Amino acid sequence: MKPPRTRRMILAWVFLALGAAFTLIGLLSFVISIPTRNGDARDFLPLGVLLLIAGSILALSAHWYSRTAARLQAEGRSVPGTLLQIQKHPFIRFNQSFYRKSHPWSVRCSYNWEGVTYQIRSELLWREPAPDSQRPAVFLDPERPKRAFVDPESLSYKV
Secondary structure: OOOOOOHHHHHHHHHHHHHHHHHHHHHHHHOOOOOOOOHHHHHHHHHHHOOOHHHHHHHHHHHHHHHHHHHHHHEEEEHHHHHHHHOOOOOOOOOOOOOOEEEEEEEEEEEEEOEEEEEOOOOOEEOOEEEOOOOEEEEEEEEEEEEEEEEEHHHOOOO
């Protein structure tokens, strides 16, 4: 399984998993008697459906971001960026074992387009970027320069 590229995709997975579990419990309550402290087990069904809808919206949003990033890499204008900050996300873990913990990183970059300076945050990076002065490639839409994408392949990483 590939690691998620965005926080939206992580949230989509969580909401979809919870929605599936709540919907399953709600549907099972029609077949068997499920004891609950207060209320009815059938009350899980509407909540599960709402969570599934929210997770689907988040998954579609993450898919739209991936398509936009791919389009910008293929058709966008490449400008040099300036690395401003490298951030580790210790509360996000993926594919974790007892000895090896995998936390993502992200970088914040600035780029200049037609005399205006913009800032952008990268997608989740699953290797630690090198802290040296880097000039990552930023792909942008010339008509809407706020819509940009930091190319993770243009970054150098620690070994």
